[in-house]
Amino acid sequence: MRSPFDLTGRAAIVTGTNKGIGRAIALSLAEAGADVALAGRSAADETAEGVRALGRRAALIPADLGSAEPAGRIVEEALAAFGRLDILVNNAGIIRRADAVDFTEADWDAVIDTNLKGLFFLCQAAGRHMLGQGRGKIVNIASLLSFQGGIRVPGYAAAKSGVAGITRALANEWAGSGVNVNAIAPGYIATENTTALQADETRNRQILERIPAGRWGAPSDIGGAAVFLASSASDYVNGHILAVDGGWLGR
Ligand code: NAP
Numbered sequence: 001m002r003s004p005f006d007l008t009g010r011a012a013i014v015t016g017t018n019k020g021i022g023r024a025i026a027l028s029l030a031e032a033g034a035d036v037a038l039a040g041r042s043a044a045d046e047t048a049e050g051v052r053a054l055g056r057r058a059a060l061i062p063a064d065l066g067s068a069e070p071a072g073r074i075v076e077e078a079l080a081a082f083g084r085l086d087i088l089v090n091n092a093g094i095i096r097r098a099d100a101v102d103f104t105e106a107d108w109d110a111v112i113d114t115n116l117k118g119l120f121f122l123c124q125a126a127g128r129h130m131l132g133q134g135r136g137k138i139v140n141i142a143s144l145l146s147f148q149g150g151i152r153v154p155g156y157a158a159a160k161s162g163v164a165g166i167t168r169a170l171a172n173e174w175a176g177s178g179v180n181v182n183a184i185a186p187g188y189i190a191t192e193n194t195t196a197l198q199a200d201e202t203r204n205r206q207i208l209e210r211i212p213a214g215r216w217g218a219p220s221d222i223g224g225a226a227v228f229l230a231s232s233a234s235d236y237v238n239g240h241i242l243a244v245d246g247g248w249l250g251r
Contacts, residue, residue, distance in 0.1 A: 004232050004233035005228065005231045006032065006033055006231065007033040007086075007227065007230060007231055008032075008033030008034075010087060010230070011078065011081075011082035011083075011084045011085055011086055011087070012026075012029050012035070012036050012037065012086065012230065013036075013037045013039055013061075013074060013078045013087070013122075013126065014026045014029065014036055014037070015039045015063075015089065015090055015091050015122065016065070016091045016093065017038040017040055017047045017091070018042040018043060018044040018046070018047060019042075020191035020192060020193060021091055021141065021186060021189060021219045021222050022040070022047075022089075023046075023219065024218075024219035024223050025089055025226040026044075026051060027223065028222075028223025028224065029226060029230060030050070030051040030056040030058075031223075032227045032230075033056070035051075035056050035058070036058055037058075037061050037081055038051075038058060038059065038060050038061065039061040039062075039063045039074045039078075040061075041063065041064045043062075045060070057081070059078065059082070061073075061074050061078065065118035066113045067121075068118070068120075068121035071124065072125050074125065075128075075129055085126060085129055085136070086136060087136070087138075087139070088126040088136070088137070090118075090119040090122055090123065090139070090140045092118065092119075093115045093193075094115065096111050096153070096155055097152045100152070100154045108154075112158065112159050116158075116159045116162045120166050123181070127174060127179060130179045131174060134177060135178040135179065136178070136179040136180070137180050137231075138170070138181045138182070139182055139184060139229045139230060140166065140167050140182070141183065141222075142163045142164050142184065142241050143156070143163075143185055144185055144186075144187055144188075144245060144248060146161050146163060146164035146241055147164075147185065163183060164185075167181055167183040170239075171238040171239030172239065180229070180235065180238055182237055182238065182240045182242065183241045184226060184242050184243075185243045185244070185245065185249075186221075187211065187217050187243065187244065187246050187249075188207055188217060188245070188248070189216065189217040189218065189222065190219075191219060194216075211245075211246045211247065212246060212247030212248070213247055217244065217245070217246055221244060228242075
């Protein structure tokens, strides 16, 4: 009998896969059986090799996700590569840190355009296709700052709160048509995105003291949640923001 977590024969798009959480998600989806289109602005050749080593197909789709512009093309190229599209994981994202009084318009625009605008229009492009076929799985990468305000990251907090809002809004419109839209809120994960925090001795200690699991997460900690939300195991899960945070939000 087929496992409800089995993704054999499914095709996915994952954004921002040359490193970090995106790479780990792409490899987890491939391990569960999916072919994966890797969309991003930096070459994700190593991730593609990893997907192929797992016996799945990989397609590289160069795209800067800081605007609405590439969304339609990304979906077309994924369909051309695999002949189908079942899963979209919107992972690409950036963070800019500064005191709120000094936060620049350039940083605001960069964070909102990538984390919110690019994400929405890729949901829209993939959603059009998925609604047409009557099924699909969209997984947005949110954050603890979809629930909390954070410190010195006003643009990021605004964008990630918006990701939670978009996820619920799309779920409300699309759940009845077989398209599941959910999000994962990673806790503190050791990647380039959090290098500054890991290097700051005081903040690092404060963060670790507050995480019940007592450690930073690894990118691979996010993979299982992505497989769940991409698979039929989550068919009755809609508009949910799934925290994978070592217990941070429960504290
Ligand atoms: P990361 O290591 O910095 O990776 C970010 C990925 O997004 C990279 O592949 C990056 O490509 C890509 N990207 C950024 N801007 C892009 C653009 N305009 N066009 C195309 N690709 C772009 O960060 P991460 O920690 O893995 O973060 C992945 C996601 O998880 C983000 O949405 C982040 O906000 C979220 N998240 C992370 C944490 C954490 O603790 N690490 C916690 C909560 C949420 P380049 O290499 O070209 O920059």
